[in-house]
Amino acid sequence: IAAGASLAIVITIIVAAVVVSKKSSSSGCTNDLTCNLDSISSSSIPAGAPDYLNPFTWYDTIDFNLTYTDAMVGDLPIMGLNSTWDDSNAPNSIVPALNEDWGSYASRPARGVNLGGWLSIEPFIAPDLFDYDDSLGIIDEYTLCTYLGATACSSTLEKHYSSFVTESTFAEIADAGLDHVRIPYSYWAVQTYDDDPYLFRTSWRYLLRAIEWARKYGLRVNLDLHALPGSQNGWNHSGRQGPIGWFNGTNSTQNVQRSIDVHDRLSKFFAQPRYENIITHYGLVNEPRMTFIAASEVINWTTTVYSMLRENGLPNKTIVVFGDGFRGLDAWQGELTGYGDGLALDVHQYVIFNNEQIVYNHSEKVTYACAGWTEQTERSMNTSTGFGPTMVAEWSQADTDCATYLNNVGWGNRWTGTYNTGNSSDPLEALTPRCPTTDSSCSCTSANNDPSTYSDDYKQFLLYFAQAQMDSFETGWGWWYWTWWTTEGSYQWSYKRGLEAGILPAKAYDRNFHCNSTTIPEWYPALPETY
Template identity: 55%
Template sequence: MVGNLPIVGLNSTWDDSKQANPNVPALNKPWGSYRNNPIRAVNLGGWFSLEPFITPSLFDYDPSLGIVDEYTLCSYLGPKKAAAVLEKHYATFLTEQDFIDIAAAGLSHVRIPFSYWSVTTYSGDPYVLGVSWHYLLRAIEWARKHGLRVNLDLHAVPGSQNGWNHSGRSGFINWIIGNDGPANAKRSLDIHNQLSIFFAQKRYRNIIAFYGLVNEPGTTIPQSELAAWTVSAIKIVSDNGFAGTITFSEALRGLPAWQGELQGYGNSLVIDVHEYVIFDPNLLVFEHSKKVSFVCSIFESQIQASMNTATGFGPTMVGEWSQADTDCAQWLNGIGNGARWAGNFSGKTTPSCPTGNSQCSCALSNQPVTSFSSEFKTFLLSFAEAQMSAYESGWGWFYWTWKTESAPLWSYQAGLQGGFMPPVAYERSWSCSGSMPSFGSLPEFY
């Protein structure tokens, strides 16, 4: 046990001589400057922190049962069956072949979301304790074997930091704020104490490049209280000897909100922003070409401003983005919540696609990849390359996510297989400095 966490299954020796691709150093060599050699990477979402839209098969129950997140799933299944169902998922959803394919795609890092019940549970928790921990450790060893550096992402903390299904339990925030918020904030610090002791081991020095404190805290948490918690967490992780870079979320506030905050850490602390154009109806209505130009102008300028401590926080990475240009993927907004695009999200009636009428159907957006037109693939490729170009003006990017069961515009793997993702991430045909490609007669409601 290290940090009261088991090392069972780990070899006593390891090999850090591998490099993910010819453009990046081997694990046992210094990376150098992320400003000059940016991250090109993917998330392994939906593996150790479930999301219904990534793996809808795990949530295929009668809606009347109210199974909408990992909490309600485990509550319904009960301890023994939940453990069997989830272990089968952990063992099969991603395999070593995925790490081979990720490296072959010219990517250099993986961000691995995991939940607090990998480490511990509390009274009343239905979650499966500890099983995912063993698979997390195996995932890190697969990454090592293929030269991929790791960004650890604590995706769900006690009490839920945002009330969304990917935090484990939908509903309300009970972390920092809420009746049990202070206690759950303290529990999260205790978890980081365990994790940082474990990952400060010599065997992880070359491979755990980034250590994420908490994913996407909700905007109702006062920023001053979130910043104070972050300072406490940074101290714990640093004092325990973790030698990599710590990441903190911009917490859905926008990068400018953190200008002048949490200073004095240099390159040992990086802000993580998630860039999507589909959850804001004001951006969702943009036509295809405008979505691309928005990324190249607004998102890129925001990243550049954030990188400068005179105008922003400083070191900045994009921890999540996708090619999705609608919010139509099944259960993306939560089970039973509909889509803004079609005008049936949470009681809304006005569609938020560019035509704003009955043409705004999710039927076209949810077609199988084999039905994608060449014009649509050209758009998707351009949209991806625009984002890659823009986000590399900071420390780089992590695509969300590597694999889904049935949401191809959220799957880097599907993009490669379908021909709408560059085959090699660092060899691209277009960037924001080029002229806008033509998308032919692509309908704007597509």
């Protein structure tokens, strides 16, 4: 009771501190990202205010409230927010508005998309950020910012934050018939530690603005903490490629506590009433690699953090999401019980990162999406055979792993047999071609081409493959495509580019392929299996 009373007092004070202001207006700022600074005086910002509270240091001030406040919730700034919000919007006519009850996700699954590569950058999504000589070893956000230094890292990444996702992104997502958006972000939006080279807290305000834009278009938000202190998987999208320092290594205890501290602050912030209708999913950690981390330790951590989130006021209707950790869905049967619909299992489904599945031909890939993944999802949804509430927060229609930098900078790909992890015992390594013919005819040329060059057969396959996955994942709690946008190439990883190419349904809820009623064609030999 005391904690709840304190939270209520804090929220009341803070709401009073945030002035409803026309100073956030973006009217007339189409070509000038900071023209609304003209509405305030630099003298309104106290001398010595940190950059994250001083809009005169920001690259982009569009749609931010520029009235100065140093008020915090969970020791996180509310600077930039208005004190009022409107939850009356819906993304389309077939789902409820934000201020209306969604109902059961088992009955009305989510249809969403990720904003991957934005606040947690990834080389394959934004390869232009990593266009350096290989000898420099720039392979992730850590090495990029180390090389650039603080000033250049700041200017480079804030330009990326400003341009990669804009208000029109959310309008287009809603127009595509989608109703949820998953936003990956990293721990340095909240805090940096020791010698971290990461850009501190700048991404925080872009995250807050994105939530408000999602609200404007009636899109519900899945918050995805994509990078934890120490790295939870050792992959580039955790910030630093290499050793796993979360639950592993000499600093593991410190990194685990830091991850709890980050969630403590985040949950206090997002317990505010303004977020109770729009943040429907709260992700604990993206892709913890439980093939290298003890599952029992991650399960105990999950229990601890879940309790803390609820004690901090995160609404019971906000679904807490944990990752399957690559254990296999059946392994979660009987684990983390007693949470009802308040806790959901997240699995990421791809055929291309598995040496046994990437070799499927086109027809087999669609068949597997319909039969294999549907069976897995249904088993997982049943608590006698699986965990229970299950969602697929990442998938794509890509049928090769040919996209530049997809498998880390310089690591090659499975499709042509050039995927060298540097560890000959790694089951993921592929030094012989893994396209369906498994020979030297395997090529990435066609797969990486612009969709305007795709044959009608290939376009039909990609459309069917995507819709088969949508069908399958809707037997669970829904899906989020990975991802909305890529800056160059990687066409089969961009929902926006897929829409433009006609290889995704114009409306996610209106599809012409259904697993239980559409015959899956045999595309070969009209469609080569080698590209």
